[in-house]
Amino acid sequence: MATTSHTASRVVLSAGNAMIARGAMAAGCNFFSGYPITPASEVYAEMMRVLPDRGGVAVGAPDEISALSYAVGASLAGARSMTATSGPGWALMIETVQYALMTETPVVIAVSQRLGPATGGATQGAQGDVLLVGHATSGGYPIPVLSPVDARDCYELTIEAFRWAERLRTPVVLLTDKETSKTVETIDVDTLAPAIVEDRRPAAADAPFRPYGIEKLHDVPAFAPVGGRHKVTTTGSAHDEMGRLRKNDPGTLRQLQHLAAKVTARAADLERVRLRCEPGARTLLVGYGISARACRQVAHELADSEHPVDLLEVLSLFPVPARALAKAAQGMDRVVIAEENATGLYAGLLKPLLGDVDVRQVNTLGRMVSPTDIREAVLA
Numbered sequence: 230m231a232t233t234s235h236t237a238s239r240v241v242l243s244a245g246n247a248m249i250a251r252g253a254m255a256a257g258c259n260f261f262s263g264y265p266i267t268p269a270s271e272v273y274a275e276m277m278r279v280l281p282d283r284g285g286v287a288v289g290a291p292d293e294i295s296a297l298s299y300a301v302g303a304s305l306a307g308a309r310s311m312t313a314t315s316g317p318g319w320a321l322m323i324e325t326v327q328y329a330l331m332t333e334t335p336v337v338i339a340v341s342q343r344l345g346p347a348t349g350g351a352t353q354g355a356q357g358d359v360l361l362v363g364h365a366t367s368g369g370y371p372i373p374v375l376s377p378v379d380a381r382d383c384y385e386l387t388i389e390a391f392r393w394a395e396r397l398r399t400p401v402v403l404l405t406d407k408e409t410s411k412t413v414e415t416i417d418v419d420t421l422a423p424a425i426v427e428d429r430r431p432a433a434a435d436a437p438f439r440p441y442g443i444e445k446l447h448d449v450p451a452f453a454p455v456g457g458r459h460k461v462t463t464t465g466s467a468h469d470e471m472g473r474l475r476k477n478d479p480g481t482l483r484q485l486q487h488l489a490a491k492v493t494a495r496a497a498d499l500e501r502v503r504l505r506c507e508p509g510a511r512t513l514l515v516g517y518g519i520s521a522r523a524c525r526q527v528a529h530e531l532a533d534s535e536h537p538v539d540l541l542e543v544l545s546l547f548p549v550p551a552r553a554l555a556k557a558a559q560g561m562d563r564v565v566i567a568e569e570n571a572t573g574l575y576a577g578l579l580k581p582l583l584g585d586v587d588v589r590q591v592n593t594l595g596r597m598v599s600p601t602d603i604r605e606a607v608l609a
Contacts (some may be wrong), residue, residue: 252387293318
């Protein structure tokens with residue numbers, strides 16, 4: 230994954246997958262486990278190549294289920310953990326994702342989308358996993374999902390994913406697509422956002438320890454590593470604040486409510502979008518991942534025309550950035566939502582938030598959304 234570098238200018242050529250690995254290491258990731266799968270394999274290769282030389286551990290797993298299980302186990306021992314996969318691997322990981330959710334275990338999962346369902350088209354791009362990732366939990370418990378548009382985003386949002394995983398003690402997904410993962414671009418390393426590394430709030434050494442103890446529903450429990458000075462109980466079954474298996478007692482139900490509250494209470498802080506405005510615009514383009522780049526091209530082409538458009542690039546898919554969307558759509562006559570799937574999966578979530586505005590969808594299957602597709606929807 231190492232690519233041509235120009236030391237004097239600190240400009241490198243790098244693909245999104247390499248920048249994900251670079252961002253993970255900048256965020257302090259010290260454990261990676263993975264199983265190679267197109268189009269995410271370069272994340273695996275780069276972490277296996279570089280992480281051990283930086284004092285971390287990189288483990289090749291026999292399958293995707295083991296890969297995430299290793300990462301969760303390492304996180305429970307205190308490591309900053311990550312794995313990477315694509316849609317078929319994510320499908321296998323879902324049970325362990327829910328275990329990490331229930332045990333409040335921080336872990337970052339990079340998911341690079343390809344054409345599905347099932348094994349689908351390993352070398353064909355798509356944006357068909359957005360709902361599978363965003364709604365993977367029984368009961369609809371929210372998991373933060375970030376979505377980079379370009380290689381720079383891959384670096385910066387990977388750092389952000391680790392920050393929120395550690396802060397909230399939750400799995401966080403970095404959802405890319407084949408083109409974003411594999412497109413090679415120039416990156417000015419000196420202009421990358423600095424890594425903000427946060428630690429989990431540690432349990433007090435001299436106080437009684439409650440593995441899932443909270444005062445308010447949206448609080449995040451203090452962390453104690455398995456194998457440390459405190460007795461730690463972790464279970465994927467319904468449990469009270471001590472980790473004891475219970476059924477419908479009030480304490481256990483409160484813990485379940487807390488799993489959602491700690492994320493939804495911070496929904497506004499989790500919103501990440503990029504809004505570009507043009508004077509006189511009456512149409513808003515909305516896109517994520519590679520489709521947002523086609524939207525960029527259209528916005529640039531129409532900037533000085535009779536039909537300028539605003540552009541909202543959605544970088545945090547879940548929780549849905551409802552406030553940013555409403556603000557961007559205010560005063561617009563039309564909203565055009567572009568994504569590379571047959572029916573407009575994410576658009577279906579956004580449309581109820583847009584009121585009476587004219588919403589037009591641009592969707593493709595088996596090929597990228599083109600600027601021509603979007604321009605036609607804008608000017609029709």
